[in-house]
Amino acid sequence: MGGYQGFGKYRGIVSARAADESIRSVAQDGGTVTALLCFALETGDIDGAVLTRKADERWTPGQLVATTEREIRESAGSVYALSPSVFQLKEAAREMALEKIAYVGLPCQVVAVRKMQLYPFGGRYVGDKVRYVIGIFCSENFPPESLRNIVEGYAGTPIEKMRKMYLAKGKFNVASDGEIRQVSVKKASHWAQDGDHVCPDLVAEYADISVGSIGSEPGWNTVFLRTRRGEDLFNRARDQGRIETKDMETVQPGLKTLEKLAVAKKANAKEAIAKREQMGLYVTRDMYY
Amino acid sequence: MDKPIDAPTGVPGEKPSGKPTFAYIHFAACSGCEISFLDNFEKLLEIMDMVDIRYMTLINDNTEFPKADIVFVDGAPCLQSAESVEELKKARENAGYLVSWGGCSTTSTINNFARGGQAPQPQHESFPPIKRLVKVDAFVPGSPPGPEMAYNVIRAFVKGDTDYLKYLTSYSVGGWACGCDLIKDIVENALCIGCGACAFACPTRAIEMVLGRPCINWERCVKCGACYAQCPRSFQPVPLMDRMMEEL
Numbered sequence: 416m417g418g419y420q421g422f423g424k425y426r427g428i429v430s431a432r433a434a435d436e437s438i439r440s441v442a443q444d445g446g447t448v449t450a451l452l453c454f455a456l457e458t459g460d461i462d463g464a465v466l467t468r469k470a471d472e473r474w475t476p477g478q479l480v481a482t483t484e485r486e487i488r489e490s491a492g493s494v495y496a497l498s499p500s501v502f503q504l505k506e507a508a509r510e511m512a513l514e515k516i517a518y519v520g521l522p523c524q525v526v527a528v529r530k531m532q533l534y535p536f537g538g539r540y541v542g543d544k545v546r547y548v549i550g551i552f553c554s555e556n557f558p559p560e561s562l563r564n565i566v567e568g569y570a571g572t573p574i575e576k577m578r579k580m581y582l583a584k585g586k587f588n589v590a591s592d593g594e595i596r597q598v599s600v601k602k603a604s605h606w607a608q609d610g611d612h613v614c615p616d617l618v619a620e621y622a623d624i625s626v627g628s629i630g631s632e633p634g635w636n637t638v639f640l641r642t643r644r645g646e647d648l649f650n651r652a653r654d655q656g657r658i659e660t661k662d663m664e665t666v667q668p669g670l671k672t673l674e675k676l677a678v679a680k681k682a683n684a685k686e687a688i689a690k691r692e693q694m695g696l697y698v699t700r701d702m703y704y
Numbered sequence: 705m706d707k708p709i710d711a712p713t714g715v716p717g718e719k720p721s722g723k724p725t726f727a728y729i730h731f732a733a734c735s736g737c738e739i740s741f742l743d744n745f746e747k748l749l750e751i752m753d754m755v756d757i758r759y760m761t762l763i764n765d766n767t768e769f770p771k772a773d774i775v776f777v778d779g780a781p782c783l784q785s786a787e788s789v790e791e792l793k794k795a796r797e798n799a800g801y802l803v804s805w806g807g808c809s810t811t812s813t814i815n816n817f818a819r820g821g822q823a824p825q826p827q828h829e830s831f832p833p834i835k836r837l838v839k840v841d842a843f844v845p846g847s848p849p850g851p852e853m854a855y856n857v858i859r860a861f862v863k864g865d866t867d868y869l870k871y872l873t874s875y876s877v878g879g880w881a882c883g884c885d886l887i888k889d890i891v892e893n894a895l896c897i898g899c900g901a902c903a904f905a906c907p908t909r910a911i912e913m914v915l916g917r918p919c920i921n922w923e924r925c926v927k928c929g930a931c932y933a934q935c936p937r938s939f940q941p942v943p944l945m946d947r948m949m950e951e952l
Binding site for chain 2: 691
């Protein structure tokens with residue numbers, strides 16, 4: 416395994432899902448993140464996790480510090496809208512006095528956490544309490560109002576009726592009771608936040624563990640194990656029967672599909688950065704990697 | 705008894721340690737940044753292994769400011785105090801590497817609100833960031849910066865880790881930094897991704913994330929610059945992150 420472009424550094428890639436059916440039934444895809452967090456909480460590897468969940472009927476993203484299995488399970492599934500959850504690390508460490516915190520966020524947020532660990536200008540002694548950073552694959556993200564436009568304007572589904580949103584095969588899918596309505600990703604992308612266009616990172620290259628769905632079969636996750644501590648947690652969860660795995664090379668559509676998208680995101684970012692610089696706009700120092 | 709200014713520390717007759725020397729000088733500010741420095745707790749011993757601390761108000765009773773390889777400047781000088789301005793100039797002359805440590809030296813922080821008119825020196829009204837008066841080699845905004853930053857900067861200096869220090873040398877990190885910089889440099893350049901790192905960094909909780917964007921409470925902002933420095937879209941320390949991943 417190897418020789419792929421656009422994945423960053425990793426120690427292993429595997430296709431995985433939660434062994435627990437009750438986790439899979441509420442999960443976005445395979446429930447790997449939820450299963451890992453429940454396992455880590457149970458073993459004492461963590462004493463809490465900073466997560467994002469659907470906070471109300473209108474799919475407003477809510478941030479929370481989960482300290483029970485129930486809260487972790489309630490946070491399963493994705494909300495494709497901005498969730499400023501890095502702030503919650505301060506709540507977890509300062510207000511709740513947690514010592515071993517897991518953080519789950521998007522690639523840009525993973526970078527924010529790593530930068531905070533390296534350069535803690537604010538938030539003293541929080542970085543050393545972040546035990547695991549779990550990154551979720553991300554092609555782009557939406558302001559809450561954009562999400563509403565896609566779901567209600569394009570798909571014609573009242574947002575309160577939506578049960579789940581997911582991307583598959585170039586479509587933004589809006590699932591409600593009894594039907595799935597589709598919007599082309601190209602149309603939906605129009606509503607993405609502009610800050611994403613300079614981001615070169617699809618697969619959360621700086622997380623301990625990165626999790627997404629692209630490349631794996633429906634109901635499964637594609638998982639990158641990037642650091643020793645991430646690999647160790649994952650292997651223990653697998654050995655304890657919490658996680659089921661498949662060899663990534665045997666599943667369809669496989670890593671080539673993921674590679675294509677990861678490389679495309681990098682190419683688009685490079686182009687966007689060049690264009691902005693040409694316009695004389697400031698672009699983040701060392702934005703591209 | 706005071707030691708001669710440039711004599712090596714330690715017992716008389718001992719050879720110089722060969723360690724880089726360190727000094728910490730204090731201008732107009734509270735002592736929060738110095739206390740944050742001391743809040744390295746047991747890691748202070750590691751700092752003392754890395755450098756000889758020659759001068760620091762709270763832990764070393766030297767009265768004259770010596771030459772030192774690395775100097776932390778805390779606080780803003782007062783333009784109406786010749787002594788204060790000369791002391792800063794002298795600090796620069798005496799410093800091999802000058803670090804603007806904390807918000808007051810880096811951005812002036814609450815000194816931005818000074819208007820003079822108060823006893824015992826009503827004529828004292830101007831407290832600019834130190835970079836207006838002297839060249840600064842590295843900026844560490846924050847009010848106060850996390851204690852870890854002192855350790856990190858000193859370690860990087862001693863090890864010659866320019867990858868770490870290069871992100872602190874930029875004048876944009878030590879600019880006129882407050883919530884405005886997030887709006888002007890990040891949001892207005894279409895770089896904000898709503899992660900919440902600015903709100904995390906703010907020592908006064910002046911930032912609330914509304915619809916995924918920072919909203920600044922101007923009554924609370926002390927203009928320390930932590931939010932802009934902490935923002936993942938002001939700079940991304942990619943070589944450091946690569947190194948960090950190897951260690952985790």
